[in-house]
Amino acid sequence: MGIILEFFKDVLKEPALLMGLMAFIGLVALRKPSHKIMTGTLKPILGYLMLGAGADFIVRNLDPLGKMIQKGFNIEGVIPNNEAIVSVAQTVLGVETMSILLLGLIVNLLIARFTKFKYIFLTGHHSFFMACLLSAVLQTAGFGGWGLIAIGGAFLGLISAILPAIGQKYTLKVTDGDEVAMGHFGSLAYYISAWIGGKVGKPEDSTEKIEIPEKWSFLRDTTISTALTMMVFYLIAAFASGSEFVETLSGGTNMVLFALMSAMKFAVGVTIVYAGVRMILGDLLPAFQGIATKIIPDAIPAVDCAVFFTYAPTAVVIGFVASFIGGIIGMVLLGFAGSVLIIPGLVPHFFCGATAGIYGNSTGGKRGAAIGAFINGLLITFIPALLLPVLGNLGFSNTTFGDFDFGVVGIAIGKLYEFLGSGGVLGLLALLVAVVIVPSFMKTKNKVINNNNE
Template sequence: MDATQDVVVWIADNVFSQVPILIGLITLAGLVAQRKAVEDVVGGTLRATVGVVVLLIGIDIFTGGLSSFQEIVSSAVGLDAPSADNTLNDFLAGAGSRVPLVIAFGFLLHLILVRIFPAARYVYLTGHLLFWMSVVVAATLVEAFGEVDAVPLVVVGSVVLACYWTLQPLWIAPLMRRVVGTSDFGLAHTTSVVNLAAGYGAKRLGDPEEHDTEKLKLPRQLSFFKDVTVSTALVIGVIMLVAMVFADHDVVAEQAAAYDESISPWAWGFIAALRFAAGIAILLYGVRMFLAEIVPAFKGISDKIIPNSRPALDVPTIFPKAPTAVMVGFLATTATFLVLMGVFAATGWFVLVPPMIMLFFGGGAAGAFGNAVAGWRGAVFGGVVNGFVLGFGQWIGWQLYSDTAPELATLADADWYAVGWLLMAAGEPLSAMPGGIWVLPAIVLAATVGVLLALGRRERRPTETVDADTAAAEEK
């Protein structure tokens, strides 16, 4: 039994949690299933894998800048992060140590659901979020049911996550098609709830053609802002330098010294903005590189292994479609969160921590989805919504996860809150029942199957109607 568990944990740690390897294996399987020539299999697999590595390098570069930005902003507003008796590391060393098993069995069940139900369609391939959502669900189950043994934690967590990974790309699919203009791939990301709010909430705010962020008319002297790399460097540079004016000198000096001990803090601030913009440019190049391989390669998976399936991919895959909207959403969500930081501090409610990585990805994604339905007005709306969700989510979530890993509240995307809080609400009455924890996966799985069956019937209905009309016409 221990040997089997070790194998499962090894696979979870070295395949599911390693995005380049996961994407490379999927591409390899797809190309082999299509019986491509050896040179095409080797070349396509390596290009897809390298593309993901390039994407991750870009993310590492600009998220490093975001981390420094977060420290500077926190110092500028004079707030210290909240403290707690329990930590994420403590949880991962305890009940959270079962997370690799949850990932492995949950992903297997997810593949089974996609294989059995044609309406499921999307295979969830965002590796790092397989891990983080598993942590969220495991912590939520412990908060809701108290001490949970290993078997129920793994089984219940696997079922809940398999259902989430199956349904999440589906509920965002209609809006996703509007953003990227195709249904060749879906979105597998924990910003989906706020993207839904941005897409459907912004519909009446503007016209997607007339107000499209990518078609904004600027004076000739400001036309350089249409280049997202240039505009990113300038905007982030101004924000960084202004924040440094109000931040503690020692904090600024520490961040600059981590980059180069001999550099002036002001020169470092400007270079940090340039590195942020460079990271975005590298990320976008990596996205284009691996999309060019994974989408056609996945046809082999769709034809031979999991019929009619499509890959559901990480949120940066939408950024090349509307890079200006991404920046608008990021700036709107950051401004909203900073205002909430001031409001919360003034009222004494809670000390908010600016989660710059979540502000960028969540705000950028919400900006792109808002832009798809209402142009720049929708992008601003999406960013504002994300800012409110992250601000109030931190405040509420810190208390809800106080006995396990309160830091999850400050690292979260919108789906972390939505899934976690729904599980807690369902777990409260079930925890009072003998064996109540086993009722939870039965409810979640039954609801998921019901949704997939309903979607399948709805998708078949137009085909059946067409076939009936054709038969009637042939009879005549």
């Protein structure tokens, strides 16, 4: 029994296998021939692995850039990084985290089956991160044992269903009606970016329609434009930190050459992500129709933020740059306020900033992409600073969660406990339960909450 449980735990930690499993179930439900079941199951798995390989490549090449910026501009503080704080937390909260993850998935599936919140959260590593956050915050709030696991699992399942629904009207604009939802815990900042985009710009003024003279037409190639943009970043950081420091990162390679090669490797990582995304969408969405029609009627997959990059590649670059600028300004403002400095983490600013740019572009074009992503940069600077005290002992680990939703959930639970005790936390849980149940007893035009602009 223990071996089987460990096997399923390992599956849950691998979003690629989770996607493949969902595709397999959908294809079987559609009674597809065996060869189509095999290819339709493998392609989403391989696509996600490709996406992951590209993301790893990006992260690996962002790491030296972050170190050069810290050295060159003499910045010290806390760097938000989901993977870093989760690795610290797992030494003390491993059992609680995995138990909450498993229970949360079950609750999410039950909600999708029996309520109008039909979103199935497929980004397994983000579910894992949120399970870790919940275990840390609930333990700090005085919960323990099975009570902590039950409450944490319920919160995770509810959040996984509700957050994709909140901004689905914006997601439909991004995807031009494709039946996917946002399955990433930076989502509230993306929806804020889209809302702001609608106030400051026009969707028809899209980043993807930027007119480029013929001699600059090579910039329409996403790989080339990303490489050139990142070359500027890397060269500035390299010269600021000095050749002696850069050589400690490069293994003795010339400073300029190292900067240029790292920038180009980053661009290759982005291209690999795009290729993986296309493979995922090409087979996961048709297979998911089997789940949506046969098992969980009208089910909608909530997928990783990088899946949306192909819908507006130019907005990806604009969003990253604007978010990073917002992060720098936010850090300066925290310094003036006498707060702990939150150093802009290039990983959250790339992935979350790019996605915020895409959402801002969908409602406000170029201005929406830039301003929306800039606001995202401020949000993922201020919220981690507010989250640190709520994490208890983990708050001293010199890192914190980087994406917006983690901060919102952690701060909400922590502050409710601070002012109202455990009753406040249970009250929030009861409110979320009511949010998913009540609409099922109301007559609405659509069977899915907030889909098709309901």
